[in-house]
Ligand SMILES: [Zn+2]
């Protein structure tokens with residue numbers, strides 16, 4: 236791959252890509268409602284002569300580009316399209332036009348970068364094999380990636396590997412990070428309901444008191460992290476909601492406590508759930524109460540495969556030099572539903588520096604924005620990755 240030719244080729248589209256990114260940013264759409272965005276993606280692909288299917292998981296789009304040389308290998312490149320339910324405080328011209336909705340995570344940029352790459356690959360199909368570009372709905376909590384899989388994503392678009400790219404505010408423009416193995420956390424939620432008889436605050440001996448198991452449970456919960464999770468593994472258990480009581484002199488008959496658990500390994504995830512259930516039951520039994528545990532598994536951890544991570548690192552190094560990619564960056568406690576695709580196919584999630592400017596502080600902040608200066612570089616990463624994956628023998 237001639238990196239200068241790729242960058243120059245993509246630079247030709249830069250103005251159009253910026254306009255496209257601004258258009259998507261101005262019209263943010265949340266989970267499974269990405270109708271305008273999906274139609275825009277389909278319109279662009281069609282204008283560039285790229286074959287695409289546009290209704291998988293409702294608004295999801297998959298575009299297929301075949302290389303000019305024969306090859307059996309196929310890879311999938313995934314971008315997310317959805318926005319967040321939040322108000323934007325930016326005042327620039329391309330700010331959100333829809334109250335209460337904002338592209339606060341940069342998925343407008345992810346969609347645009349992949350569109351740029353798709354166009355370039357269609358015009359420069361100098362590779363052996365097939366590339367599927369996945370534009371998925373509902374990454375922000377709606378598990379759009381899982382729904383695409385459930386609707387036959389990898390049967391309809393057979394892929395040997397799957398890759399994704401997410402922007403990283405605070406990381407300099409031109410830098411990339413990734414890591415082999417667990418990279419992003421799982422995000423589970425749970426509610427424990429302690430049930431007793433409740434009773435008169437002045438006569439606790441005549442009731443079973445749910446506040447006592449709650450107190451033991453809160454302390455016991457943190458002993459899972461301190462005493463059960465291996466010291467070199469990471470895990471977090473946090474309580475966000477406690478609901479109980481109606482009056483200072485009434486012992487509550489029911490208490491609900493709700494929280495989240497995060498970790499990076501499937502075995503630690505199973506351990507957290509098992510011990511949380513046990514501690515809740517035993518704390519309840521100590522006070523002659525009962526406990527009902529509702530444990531909801533959210534996104535699984537993002538686990539990058541060794542071979543595909545090496546391939547991604549090589550693709551970045553070919554573009555910006557090995558000094559600009561940290562291939563062993565620390566795990567992050569955010570989640571991403573690319574995890575579902577990575578459970579089905581080996582692959583790698585890469586994060587691209589969004590820069591350190593005041594607008595690029597952090598995802599999900601009301602004054603965040605995707606950095607237009609990385610549109611070409613992000614698209615170039617995709618092209619470099621395709622060459623690395625499908626032109627390795629040449
Ligand atoms: Zn997000």
Ligand SMILES: [Zn+2]
Nearest residue numbers: 340341342401
């Ligand atoms: Zn995101």
